[in-house]
Amino acid sequence: MNRRRILAAGLATPLAAPFLGGRAFAAERLIGWISPESAQATAPFFNALKAGLTAALPAGGEPVRFLERYDVNTPALAAAQVAELQQMGVRLIVAQGAASVTVVAAKPAVPVVFGYSGDPVVAGITQSLSRPGGNATGLSFMSIELNPKRIDFLRTAVPNCRRISLLSNARHAGEEKEIAACQSAVQPLGIELTPYRAQNAGEIRTALTQALDSGTQAVVMLPSSSMVQLAPAAAADCIAAKVPLVSGWATIARAGALFTYGPNLQEAYKRLALYVVRVLGGAAPATLPIEQPTVFELVINQKTAAALGLALPTALLAQADEIIE
Numbered sequence: 001m002n003r004r005r006i007l008a009a010g011l012a013t014p015l016a017a018p019f020l021g022g023r024a025f026a027a028e029r030l031i032g033w034i035s036p037e038s039a040q041a042t043a044p045f046f047n048a049l050k051a052g053l054t055a056a057l058p059a060g061g062e063p064v065r066f067l068e069r070y071d072v073n074t075p076a077l078a079a080a081q082v083a084e085l086q087q088m089g090v091r092l093i094v095a096q097g098a099a100s101v102t103v104v105a106a107k108p109a110v111p112v113v114f115g116y117s118g119d120p121v122v123a124g125i126t127q128s129l130s131r132p133g134g135n136a137t138g139l140s141f142m143s144i145e146l147n148p149k150r151i152d153f154l155r156t157a158v159p160n161c162r163r164i165s166l167l168s169n170a171r172h173a174g175e176e177k178e179i180a181a182c183q184s185a186v187q188p189l190g191i192e193l194t195p196y197r198a199q200n201a202g203e204i205r206t207a208l209t210q211a212l213d214s215g216t217q218a219v220v221m222l223p224s225s226s227m228v229q230l231a232p233a234a235a236a237d238c239i240a241a242k243v244p245l246v247s248g249w250a251t252i253a254r255a256g257a258l259f260t261y262g263p264n265l266q267e268a269y270k271r272l273a274l275y276v277v278r279v280l281g282g283a284a285p286a287t288l289p290i291e292q293p294t295v296f297e298l299v300i301n302q303k304t305a306a307a308l309g310l311a312l313p314t315a316l317l318a319q320a321d322e323i324i325e
Contacts, residue, residue, distance in 0.1 A: 031276065032067050033067070033093075033096065036099045092279050120290060122173040132290060140292055153316065156315070165219045169227060172226070218244050223260075239307045248260055263293030264321075
């Protein structure tokens with residue numbers, strides 16, 4: 001069965017413009033939104049993007065409407081959706097998460113603005129961060145430089161931690177750079193770090209079981225959409241083993257990780273709206289440098305800390321942007 005969900009969302013003034021020959025009236029600017037996940041999972045980011053557009057679009061201009069596509073998680077489905085959206089007259093396509101790779105690979109004639117958690121150069125989406133060089137630009141949420149700080153927070157929370165397991169999605173572009181950053185961070189501290197590279201959800205669960213059975217004292221989960229989907233189960237397993245789990249996105253802390261430190265993704269999607277506005281205004285994606293997040297957040301789950309029997313230092317709690325009680 002085709003699990004694709006098709007929705008239309010109005011921005012500013014809702015419209016239900018009729019279509020002629022498969023295309024909307026010129027007064028309405030259509031934007032495609034393609035996500036590999038469900039509408040529910042991506043709602044916070046999609047809503048942040050719409051809020052950013054509402055703030056950035058000039059008053060009195062042409063109204064904008066999104067044509068939404070969800071559960072687009074194969075290259076073939078992405079190509080079909082790109083073709084369909086172009087036939088319907090979209091001015092550009094916003095690609096979310098892993099769909100960024102498959103949408104760009106479909107070579108749409110319209111520009112692509114993406115919000116991607118991996119390294120877009122390694123993924124082959126763009127030629128470089130400073131000059132994308134193709135028909136796509138946007139934001140990369142990969143913040144390799146945050147890994148040492150994340151480990152520093154872990155050492156503050158668990159001072160006696162000497163063995164860390166690192167869960168990595170081997171298919172996530174740029175993951176090797178993240179692993180190298182973590183290894184560099186622990187090397188002078190006398191901490192043993194063991195990477196577990198997994199190719200899919202089943203392998204990630206197996207790797208976590210192996211890590212917990214090895215006597216690890218903490219698990220660091222490198223953030224990606226695959227890790228978000230597995231976060232509730234992974235957090236439950238770690239709590240049962242009395243092993244703290246930490247990661248990079250607030251969603252994972254809310255799913256039960258001890259804490260997360262990384263980019264505020266909702267703020268990042270608001271920022272992505274500025275790319276949409278510039279491209280709608282005629283800017284060429286090839287010349288718009290890819291940005292990385294500048295707003296970061298520390299989210300601590302006190303409920304998980306209690307379940308682990310940890311009394312977190314006041315100094316750490318004082319730095320938190322959000323505390324989940």
